[in-house]
Amino acid sequence: MQIPLSCIPTKRSEEWWLQRHTEKLAEKTKSANPIDLIFIGDSIVHAWELEGKSAWQAHFSHLSTLNLGYAGDRTEHALWRIQNGELDNVNAKFVVLLIGTNNAGHRHDKPEEIASGIKSLIRLIRDKVPNCKIVLTAIFPRSRNKHKRMRKIVDTTNDIIRTFADDNSVIWFNINANFLDADGVLHETVMPDLLHPNALQYEIWGKTLGKLLRSFAKTGTL
Template identity: 45%
Template sequence: MMKYLALFLGILSLPLSAETSLSTTAESRTQKWWMPRHQEKLEQKKVLGDVQLVFIGDSITHAWENKGKDVWEKEYAPYKALNLGYSADRTENALWRIENGEVDEISPKAIVIMIGTNNAGHRDEPSEQTALGIKAILDLLEKKQPEAKILLLGIFPRGATPEDPKRILTDGTNKIIETYADNKRIFYLNINNTFLEENGTLSRNVMKDLLHPNPDQYQVWADAIRPQLGQLLATKH
């Protein structure tokens, strides 16, 4: 009996594999607002009609609906854009949403993805594991939306300095996900220097909490991705 207990405990102590990683295992959330938002998005895409552009992400993307609303209306509403950003989401939550219909029955030309900061922020997840979660999202989108071009953004900077532990984690993830680009279907773009000082520090004038862009930074974001996103949106299916 003790032998089997020791074996069981030993199995529990093993590091998560790619197959069992939390970041790659689709998971819904229990917050009261989260599932209603999911249902709302399933309906919204029907109302929008010809959705040509989709954003997938966490609170930073979610905030296009408030802090970045005016910029969204000017830059992305003409493309009947769908905002699939959810505050506090990690890669596994985005996976669940994609698995459960959020990009079904639409034919976007481009999908913008920026997610992973909460994997680091919520559980200090190693960069490699967060990158696996992002890879799982890309793989699922290849099945769900094989014709869409994907603009994969580097996770935005966080923390005041390059030495911030969570900045180190997200920078590490960015170095890995950069390799996912094939420049045919998946395109990688890191615009972090747009937000940072020359010495790599992050000002509270840019991100008050050193994580979420201030309202005026949503135009900065749109300006930084416009050239490449414009090319992807101009591509014919």
């Protein structure tokens, strides 16, 4: 059986991407305190540094954090980054994983292929940071309504990957209902391009995630 592209660690060639990887390796090494919380993902995670900056400050500034979101990344790109040092020698309490929308949007991968890439990431994260809790985040909805092709790919992928969670070492985290109206429609007032959340949605995400992390933290420091 052929290994799907979503599972084959792949290095990107863009200069900014390579530079960000170098910078993140340095940021991890220079951290004065042990890292509490790591985010891994694509542009939606990357944008915590932009659209979500205020929410990040409000909900995570008291923690030692590392944002490993890269715009445009698919699962295979995150696999390469982790294999090449981004999680080496860290002992984070939590790793938040949100990725897969670009597998759906760029290449129209099958849900099973995207899920396989995400499962590979979970295994690799567990290998690199064995004591962390992985917050497996449902891929955010995209496209206006639930009948669109990419929405269906995302929804089906989420149905698969939720089975990877055990609510202990891998925690399922799904806030997608916050983004949709009663009919399942995604509006530009929530995601202006029907893909990337606006600042208010980052606030909802940060508040909800912060509450979840505190409920699982054994030391009471989160």
